[in-house]
Each structure stands twice: as structure tokens, then as C-alpha cells.
Amino acid sequence: MKPTRWLELGLSTLLFTLLFAWYSWPLAAHFTTAFPGIPGHDANQYVWNAYNFRQAVAEGSNPFYTSLLLYPQGTSLVMHTYTPVIGLLNVLLRHEILAVNVALLLSFVLSGVGAxxxxxxxxxxxxxxxxxxxxxxxxxxxxxxxxxxxxxxxxxxxxxxxxxxxxxxxxxxxxxxxxxxxxxxxxxxxxxxxxxxxxxxxxxxxxxxxxxxxxxxxxxxxxxxxxxxxxxxxxxxxxxxxxxxxxxxxxxxxxxxxxxxxxxxxxxxxxxxxxxxxxxxxxxxxxxxxxxxxxxxxxxxxxxxxxxxxxxxxxxxxxxxxxxxxxxxxxxxxxxxxxxxxxxxxxxxxxxxxxxxxxxxxxxxxxxxxxxxxxxxxxxxxxxxxxxxxxxxxxxxxxxxxxxxxxxxxxxxxxxxxxxxxxxxxxxxxxxPPPLLHLANVPRVYRVTAGLPGETLFTIPVGLVDGYRQKGQFNTDELFYQTIHRKKLPGAYISRVPQDRFDAFGREGVLRDLLALQQRPDTALAEPKPAAVKDFLRVYQPAAFVVAPAFRNTSAHLYLRRVLMPLGYREQTVDDYVLLAR
Structure with missing residues (x-):
């Protein structure tokens, strides 16, 4: 290749790098602590994708199957919008936010240079x-x-x-x-x-x-x-x-x-x-x-x-x-x-x-x-x-x-x-300027739960969403928050959940009641039997239950309080969130 062509490629690479920094500003000022996204929307799943992929590789397990969501059964990720190429990059960088931002930068710049x-x-x-x-x-x-x-x-x-x-x-x-x-x-x-x-x-x-x-x-x-x-x-x-x-x-x-x-x-x-x-x-x-x-x-x-x-x-x-x-x-x-x-x-x-x-x-x-x-x-x-x-x-x-x-x-x-x-x-x-989701804005309650013993974190609202169907409610911010607290979640926002797995979600007594109360707060429910509650806790092994601000003092929150507090759970407020833990 002629020296002039190398110069042209270098200048075009610089041009597209500067354009990415300009068009995505202020991302460059928060490159390791924030990523482009809107609260409650899809960007959260790409950080989760990178996190899950690296976790699976580090554990020597199949990166196209996860138990971090839909616990305890887990789910396949073959049909999920998974972006494994970002996951592979995260295996090298070991930093989810940095991995997605580097992937975006490289893709924009290389797309420009290639064209x-x-x-x-x-x-x-x-x-x-x-x-x-x-x-x-x-x-x-x-x-x-x-x-x-x-x-x-x-x-x-x-x-x-x-x-x-x-x-x-x-x-x-x-x-x-x-x-x-x-x-x-x-x-x-x-x-x-x-x-x-x-x-x-x-x-x-x-x-x-x-x-x-x-x-x-x-x-x-x-x-x-x-x-x-x-x-x-x-x-x-x-x-x-x-x-x-x-x-x-x-x-x-x-x-x-x-x-x-x-x-x-x-x-x-x-x-x-x-x-x-x-x-x-x-x-x-x-x-x-x-x-x-x-x-x-x-x-x-x-x-x-x-x-x-x-x-x-x-x-x-x-x-x-x-x-x-x-x-x-x-x-x-x-x-x-x-x-x-x-x-x-x-x-x-x-x-x-x-x-x-x-x-x-x-x-x-x-x-x-x-x-x-x-x-x-x-x-x-x-x-x-x-x-x-x-x-x-x-x-x-x-x-x-x-x-x-x-x-x-x-x-x-x-x-x-x-x-x-x-x-x-x-x-x-x-x-x-694109909106950014910042690491510093993760609610403090999720950092508190990270240190609690237990396998899972139950959040209210809870639900399963797969792009075609929905049971309950699932806030996609929970995917980002999971990279902080590292507890498994019973719900999920994931692509193409198999029909039998989707049908099975929410059949268990306590989870079924929570889904019903989220959808219709005035639903009249019989109190679950102590044996059913104990079986629920044995299956999910929850470290804690977190109630989002919008669901404080709703029927679902009050239900959890009645069921859990007789078993030694204590309730505390962490900023605007309610935390129920032993």
C-alpha cells in the first residue's frame, strides 16, 4: 500500500473517532462509568450480556445458557439478542461498561473506515x-x-x-x-x-x-x-x-x-x-x-x-x-x-x-x-x-x-x-446528546444486598418479558443492577423464552400471588400455608426482597410483609427502596 493511502486511512480513522466522541458526548468523559441508555429500556441488557458471558467463561460453563435469570431453572440464550462479540471483548477487558463502550467505538470507527x-x-x-x-x-x-x-x-x-x-x-x-x-x-x-x-x-x-x-x-x-x-x-x-x-x-x-x-x-x-x-x-x-x-x-x-x-x-x-x-x-x-x-x-x-x-x-x-x-x-x-x-x-x-x-x-x-x-x-x-446510564446512579440498596448471604434477589415488581409475551412486570434496569449485586433473579427480560418455560413461570404459590397482586391490587387471596412459604424459601434461597419506590405500601408489598416478617425478616428503608431481609 502506498504511503499516501496509509495517511488517508490514518486521517479517516481519526475523523471517525472524533465524530464518535462528538456525536456520543458526554460518553467520552464517562467511558468506564456510564453507557448510552434510557432507564427501563433495552441498553441494560447489553451490559448484562457482557457480564453473563464473562461469568460463564470464567466458571467453565456454557455461555449460551444462564441461571442468573429465571432462577432456579435458568434459560437458553441461543435465540436471545446476546451480542457474543461484546462478551468475548469483556473476557479480555473484564469490565462490562468498558467492554460495551469499546465495542461501540470500534464498530462505528471500523464501519466508517471500511466504507x-x-x-x-x-x-x-x-x-x-x-x-x-x-x-x-x-x-x-x-x-x-x-x-x-x-x-x-x-x-x-x-x-x-x-x-x-x-x-x-x-x-x-x-x-x-x-x-x-x-x-x-x-x-x-x-x-x-x-x-x-x-x-x-x-x-x-x-x-x-x-x-x-x-x-x-x-x-x-x-x-x-x-x-x-x-x-x-x-x-x-x-x-x-x-x-x-x-x-x-x-x-x-x-x-x-x-x-x-x-x-x-x-x-x-x-x-x-x-x-x-x-x-x-x-x-x-x-x-x-x-x-x-x-x-x-x-x-x-x-x-x-x-x-x-x-x-x-x-x-x-x-x-x-x-x-x-x-x-x-x-x-x-x-x-x-x-x-x-x-x-x-x-x-x-x-x-x-x-x-x-x-x-x-x-x-x-x-x-x-x-x-x-x-x-x-x-x-x-x-x-x-x-x-x-x-x-x-x-x-x-x-x-x-x-x-x-x-x-x-x-x-x-x-x-x-x-x-x-x-x-x-x-x-x-x-x-x-444521548442519555447515559451511570454506575454512580445505581440505587444504594443493590450494593447493600450484594453483601447479604443467599442465592437470589427478589424484586418487586417481578415478571417475565420475552418480546412477544409478558407475565407480571420486569424493569430492565434490574439487568444492569445484577452486575452489581450478583444475585440471581427469578424473573427475566430475555428474547424467545420457550413456551413451556414461559407457561411454567409463576405457577408456584407465593410467586403466583405476587404476580396477581401486581396486576390487580384488589385481588382477594387466601394467606399461603406455612409449608408453602417454607418450600418457596427453600427453592429460591432469597438473600433479600427489594420493593421499588412505586410499589411501596401496595398490595404486593403488604403481602410480603405479612408472609415474611413472622419468619424473622426485618424491614428497612434504603433511600426510597424497601429492603426485607433476615
Missing amino acids: YCLCHRWVQNPVLCAVAGLVFAFSPYKLAHLPEHYNLLLTATVPFYVQAFLNAFAFRAGRLWPQVRSWGQVSLCVALGLLTLLSDYYVLMGLVYFSAGFALYYGLRLGQINWRHRRPWLLLGAVLVLGHVASRLLKSAKVFDNDGFWWSGDVAGYLLPPLNSRWLSTGTTEALHHNEHVFNTPASIENVMFLGYALPLLALWWLVRLRRQPVSTEPHAARSEPALAWLLLLFIMLTLPELRVFGKQVLRLPTSLVHYLPLLNNIRVPTRFVLFVSLLLPLVLFPGLDEWLRGHLRPVWRTTASVGLLVIIVLEFQPT
Whole structure:
């Protein structure tokens, strides 16, 4: 590699590192004591994931099974949103908060550097390559998910996989199966795919769609279609009509779609800046985000597909310009890999299986059919594929833009224009400061319980939540707090709990009573028999019972007091929490 390329890589790495520090500030000032998150939301589980993984490895047990939750039976973590790659990092760092923050930093920076290198495959202008890295690594979609869904942010493998895929295979028109150029690059694709599997299955599925879509482009000879003739347009119209009708018939037949259409994107998601946009979010756009007539899930980050305004407007200008030029049917006339434009359209369609415009249903696209296919319909939030739109749009647009700039502007003005575009997008993407969950804010009661003898900690409220179903209530902050007190929990917030395990939760007498009183405080219950209480204590071996401030003096709290205090338990107040312990 030339010294100038090393310099460019070094500068791009520095740029993306500084952008991460800026966009996530004040995280850098609390890098070992806080992490991005909202109280009671999903970010807590990623710290727990890292903690559990390291604990299991240290004990020599299976890291994909835990007894820390749903004690005493425990549960499998195979289908859980587990992010093992962060767990592996925590095995080395031995610090959960540091592990998740380092993982986020590395993923954002490497995503940017990878997209920079991939863009450099077709673009000479290093500033435009930096813009491509910025758009992919720091898209508003990712920054909106920063306080909640770390798994969706682990995207560093994507541009490197695409680069390896293009180096590994050679495709010919009319053939779905490619010729192998390099087995070493094939091995790299497999390794990156496995690493993605340990990060997030949505991102992995995106790589599968990319690979299959690339093969279809050549296998169906899509690059050789002459759109000046009537026949391709008639065929396209037929495909759209058949796709719409087939999807509607499947809906009428009540074929299971796993709520894929409930989560379907809306064109408004591409046009409205997210609620955390520093400069672009306004009262009008916020009202539209909260409008239940526009979005099925008002104000949800799952609606965010915004790519800024500068890049889409630039793409629109470029399309208008291309209409004035002769259309070539030769694939080699394209200045970049011609399949990328088709893949860009495919991923846009994947985000909009049911094409809606500000809540108005227009058409079910052919991509809607995947939501009726078993396994594939587990990818039930299609808007998340906007990640690949943010990668492909610059790769499709910038090769031609780079050539146009070189043909029309002097070097100093080319650089000025490119830097101007970079600055505009940096400001467009700037979010408001993300909320942080601080170690110092962990309630003192959990540090007190850490020193008490016993196997478990019972918290009120207690419950089991798995993303589809719920029994009782479970505050996800308890996952973070468990890394402090290190007691096992009878409840859980975990993905895909087996049906029999879910049904069994809460059948035992005392726990059943607590769940009933949480849901309906006026429930009339008979006092449990002493033998049942003793059996409950024998099974769970509780170190203590902690009642959250909102549940003080409620029926569940009073029930615990009546049951436990005759057995030698004493009640004390620790700040706003109630602690019952012997």
C-alpha cells in the first residue's frame, strides 16, 4: 500500500473517532462509568450480556445458557439478542461498561473506515470516500438506536464483507452461480459472516440479501434490460400487480406474517428527521412522528430511515442529469459495479414491503412476500435494512460525481465542494446528546444486598418479558443492577423464552400471588400455608426482597410483609427502596 493511502486511512480513522466522541458526548468523559441508555429500556441488557458471558467463561460453563435469570431453572440464550462479540471483548477487558463502550467505538470507527476503503474501489476523491464512510457509520438510523439497540450498531463487518465478496467471485450474465476468483477471499467472507452472526442477525440477514441479490442481478440479466422499450415496463407492471395481489391473498388467508407489516416502513421515515436530530427536528416534524395516523408505532425509533436531505437531493439531481444522456445497455459502461444500483433499489423495497406514504397504503411490493416465509419472517422490522441503503447510496452516486467534479472543477474547487458536502452531512446527522446510564446512579440498596448471604434477589415488581409475551412486570434496569449485586433473579427480560418455560413461570404459590397482586391490587387471596412459604424459601434461597419506590405500601408489598416478617425478616428503608431481609 502506498504511503499516501496509509495517511488517508490514518486521517479517516481519526475523523471517525472524533465524530464518535462528538456525536456520543458526554460518553467520552464517562467511558468506564456510564453507557448510552434510557432507564427501563433495552441498553441494560447489553451490559448484562457482557457480564453473563464473562461469568460463564470464567466458571467453565456454557455461555449460551444462564441461571442468573429465571432462577432456579435458568434459560437458553441461543435465540436471545446476546451480542457474543461484546462478551468475548469483556473476557479480555473484564469490565462490562468498558467492554460495551469499546465495542461501540470500534464498530462505528471500523464501519466508517471500511466504507471509506470500499468507496475507494471506484472513487479517487478521498473526501467523497470519507463522506461515504460518514453516511454508513453515523447514519441517523444508527444514532437514533444508540441509546437502545447496540446489536444494530455492530456493523463493522459489512463493508469489509462486501469488499471480500467482490474480490472472491466473478459473475457472468445468465448464471446465478459465480466463478471463484480467490478462495482466500471466500474464506474471509465466511469468517466475516460468522463474526456478524455473533453480532446481530438483522445485519447478517442483510449480507445474505446482498449476496443473493447480487447473484440475481446477473442470473436474471437485469443489467441488460433496455428500458427504452415498452416490454420491460409492461413486465415490471405485471410483477408489481402480481406481487400486490399475492400478498393480499396471503393476508386474507391469515398466513402468519410475524407482524412484519405492522412494522413496515413509511416513506415519511425517509423524509422526517429523527426526534434526536440536533438541527433538523422541529415542532412540525415531531408532531408527525407522534401522529398515529402516519405511523403504527408513533415516536418509535423503528420508524427512522432518514438519510439527511443533501445526499438524496444530490441523487435526485444526478438522476435528472442521467435522463439527458444516452442510455447504454452495456454493463461495463457503468463507472462502478452495476449491480449496486439494483441492490440499492432492492434494499429500499425491503424497508417498504407495504408501500405507505404518510400513513396511506399505496401498494404491497413484491418484497412483502418474504414476510410470509418461515424463518425469513423472523426479520420482522424491515426498516432496519435502511442500514444497507446508507452504504449503497454513496457507492452508486459518488463514482459518477467524482468524475463530474474532475471534469468541471479545478482541484482546489473540487476539494472545497467535497469538504462542503462533508460538513453539511456532519451537521445534518448531528444528534442531541444521548442519555447515559451511570454506575454512580445505581440505587444504594443493590450494593447493600450484594453483601447479604443467599442465592437470589427478589424484586418487586417481578415478571417475565420475552418480546412477544409478558407475565407480571420486569424493569430492565434490574439487568444492569445484577452486575452489581450478583444475585440471581427469578424473573427475566430475555428474547424467545420457550413456551413451556414461559407457561411454567409463576405457577408456584407465593410467586403466583405476587404476580396477581401486581396486576390487580384488589385481588382477594387466601394467606399461603406455612409449608408453602417454607418450600418457596427453600427453592429460591432469597438473600433479600427489594420493593421499588412505586410499589411501596401496595398490595404486593403488604403481602410480603405479612408472609415474611413472622419468619424473622426485618424491614428497612434504603433511600426510597424497601429492603426485607433476615
